[in-house]
Amino acid sequence: MSGPSLDGQVALxxxxxxxxxxxxxxRLAGLGAAVAIVDLDEPGARAAAEGLPRAVGLGADVGDYASTADAVDRAVRALGRIxxxxxxxxxxxxxxxxxxxxxxxxxxxxxxxxxxxxxxHRAVPHMVEGRSGRVVTVASxxxxxGSSGEAVYSACKGGVIAFTKALAREVARFGITANxxxxxxTDTPLLAEIRSEETGEKVIDAIVRATPLRRLARAEEIAEAVAFFAAGPAHVTGQVLSVSGGLTMAG
Ligand SMILES: NC(=O)c1ccc[n+]([C@@H]2O[C@H](COP(=O)([O-])OP(=O)(O)OC[C@H]3O[C@@H](n4cnc5c(N)ncnc54)[C@H](O)[C@@H]3O)[C@@H](O)[C@H]2O)c1
Structure with missing residues (x-):
């Protein structure tokens, strides 16, 4: 039996x-996908793409609608679909x-x-056209x-969770899942930046102590969960999966 595969597919x-x-x-490239890597840091996106078999690196600001629209268009021109x-x-x-x-x-x-x-808003219409697709959001x-010192960030991420569930309901009829x-x-450059801020070190140490598995996540572990939603069972939608060493255990 063969495992999950993204052969012939395009991921953004x-x-x-x-x-x-x-x-x-x-991880998605390892499953066979061609990958459009979009980032504010365009040279960084290009460098990340260079290491992969079929990938493009594109510069864009996700917070800017016009920049997003342009990035999605460029990705589809370069790789054919999403x-x-x-x-x-x-x-x-x-x-x-x-x-x-x-x-x-x-x-x-x-x-x-x-x-x-x-x-x-810009990429899902391409999936609707093809009557299939997988959307995976990364919240927190x-x-x-909720997390102290991160009230508005927490609000945004809570919004992402609710949005993902609502989107999952809206696009299910087109064969698209959203999780x-x-x-x-998680041990990343962002966490290192937070650590270097005034009370950052103390806050992160306290969180790790409160984590049942007593360590930070590795980026590859988060990627594995994303790959599950991107290439795993097609009947899973509207779900939220924490990869946090048991820090939160939702009922
Ligand atoms: N690291 C953690 O502890 C942690 C915990 C929970 C959730 N997350 C979430 O995981 C995701 C990835 O975080 P990370 O730790 O890898 O961060 P990171 O800062 O190491 O990497 C984030 C990438 O996003 C890019 N980026 C930032 N703003 C952008 C913009 N406006 N347009 C385009 N690209 C932009 C950055 O250039 C960078 O390459 C984020 O959504 C973050 O909120 C991270």
Whole structure:
């Protein structure tokens, strides 16, 4: 019996230049997919694509609708179609909510929430046309349980979870699934940046101590969960899977 495969399929991964998105791009390529890697860091996206058999690296800001539309068009021109969309790009800055400047909310909402809406709005029509497809969003356990110092980020990720479920309902009739992966603290450049902030080290250590498996996740472990939704059973939709060492255990 052969295992899951994405042979002949095309995946678009946002935020694929580094961290979790890069691991996802590598994992989906390993399953046989051609991959469009989209990132604000265009040279980084190109460099990540260079290591893969059939891939392109494209520069775009997921928080900007016109930039998203252009990236999706370029991906389809380069690779012919989109079968799998992974909305992974995200950004965070830890700070108590009462100390936030509203400008910070704008940036958090643009990247973490609008970025998902933008890409789904432009890429899912290509799946509707083909009457099949897989959408995988990357939210966070912060969106399930809340996380102090990340109030607006948590709100965005909670929004991504609810949006994924609603989208799953709307597009099921076209043979498209939508599921969400919620990483817990994961060893990536973003986490290293958070660690270097004022109370970052203390907060992350406290989270690891509260994690039953007592360690950070590896990016490859998050990528494995994304691959399950992208290439696994077609009858799974509207689901949320935490990969967080047991940090949250939803009922
Ligand atoms: N690392 C963690 O502990 C953790 C925990 C929970 C959830 N997550 C989520 O996982 C996803 C990936 O996080 P990561 O840790 O790999 O982060 P990372 O910062 O290491 O990588 C994120 C990538 O997204 C890109 N990006 C950021 N803003 C963008 C924009 N506006 N347009 C296009 N690309 C943009 C960055 O350039 C970068 O390449 C994010 O959605 C994040 O919220 C991460």
């Amino acid at each position: 991964v946002t935020g694929g230049a580094r961290g979790i998105g890069r691991a996802i791009s590598e 079968d799998v969309l992974v909305c992974n790009a995200g950004w965070d800055k830890m700070q108590p909510f009462l100390e936030n400047e509203p400008a910070l909310w704008d940036r958090l909402i643009a990247v973490n929430l609008l970025g998902v809406l933008n890409f789904c 356990d912060a969106g399930r349980a 969400c992966v919620c990483p817990g603290p």
